[in-house]
Amino acid sequence: METDKLTTARAIMKGFTVLPTVPAAAAKAIRLLNEDDVDMGAVADVMLSDQVLAARVIRIVNSPLCKVMGQIQSVRQALVYLGPQRVFEIILTSCFLEVTDTNNRSPLRIQDCWEHAFGVGLVARRLAESIGYPQPEKAYVAGILHDVGEVILSQHRRQEYMRAMVLAKDEGIDLYDAEVRVFGTSHAEVGRLLGEQWNFPQEFVEVISLHHDSNLGVLPPLTLLVALADRFCIGVGLSSMGEQNTNKILGCADAVRLMQEHLPHVGSCDFDSLMISMEGLTDEVSCAVESIYS
Numbered sequence: 001m002e003t004d005k006l007t008t009a010r011a012i013m014k015g016f017t018v019l020p021t022v023p024a025a026a027a028k029a030i031r032l033l034n035e036d037d038v039d040m041g042a043v044a045d046v047m048l049s050d051q052v053l054a055a056r057v058i059r060i061v062n063s064p065l066c067k068v069m070g071q072i073q074s075v076r077q078a079l080v081y082l083g084p085q086r087v088f089e090i091i092l093t094s095c096f097l098e099v100t101d102t103n104n105r106s107p108l109r110i111q112d113c114w115e116h117a118f119g120v121g122l123v124a125r126r127l128a129e130s131i132g133y134p135q136p137e138k139a140y141v142a143g144i145l146h147d148v149g150e151v152i153l154s155q156h157r158r159q160e161y162m163r164a165m166v167l168a169k170d171e172g173i174d175l176y177d178a179e180v181r182v183f184g185t186s187h188a189e190v191g192r193l194l195g196e197q198w199n200f201p202q203e204f205v206e207v208i209s210l211h212h213d214s215n216l217g218v219l220p221p222l223t224l225l226v227a228l229a230d231r232f233c234i235g236v237g238l239s240s241m242g243e244q245n246t247n248k249i250l251g252c253a254d255a256v257r258l259m260q261e262h263l264p265h266v267g268s269c270d271f272d273s274l275m276i277s278m279e280g281l282t283d284e285v286s287c288a289v290e291s292i293y294s
């Protein structure tokens, strides 16, 4: 069954005339960041040499998502200050914005997709921090990218995707299940193939591919964090379909219950403090998206 979905996703992607690519400057910056002795000045120069990437980076650096600026004077200086991990995160975020923003024909409202992606990124990072996961930033990036297949599939198969949206809304089912019914595959498989094509690290490909797996108990830790964050965000109304199918599928309470059940398997966590830290999250996300989107 899983293999069938992947074969169908491959066939669907063969029909895409133009596939988005990671911008050359971003690809070069990622290569430089992977070198043993990273020269952050050189990375910043490469990023700022591409006008589109530079504009996106400036928006992200100035947004509430990066709260470190204070006394820093220039974007180049900020990138050097933020360091390789954070800059890697900014580049992948900008790639996601690029994919969603370029020639967008998706029937999904792109601002909703961004709010969902940033929401899942922020919640996944918070969950990661709460269990002492060694690289919480990785959880953030994985959260941003987890539904990249949804954006691509909806842009390239617009009519059928609209059918899936109507089905999800009318029957109160998850958009993922509606996709499977309409396409015989889903954004998880399409996203997985794209991630492989773009040479994303294997862990991210795993998150993109498995985040809808209903058997949460067997997921690798990073995928589990994103899968829980995904369910939580949909529960609080940060869904790629806006508020349309919220609560019909899986309410916030169910998502919290899943967190309580599964987080202890990947690390110990003070659940009450975690819940308190999530208050005000939807406002934080809307504010961040507003500042990048406008």
Ligand SMILES: [Fe+2]
Pocket (backbone or CB within 6 Å): 146, 147, 150, 176, 187, 211, 212
């Ligand atoms: Fe998804």
Ligand SMILES: [Fe+2]
Pocket (backbone or CB within 6 Å): 116, 120, 146, 147, 230
């Ligand atoms: Fe999602």
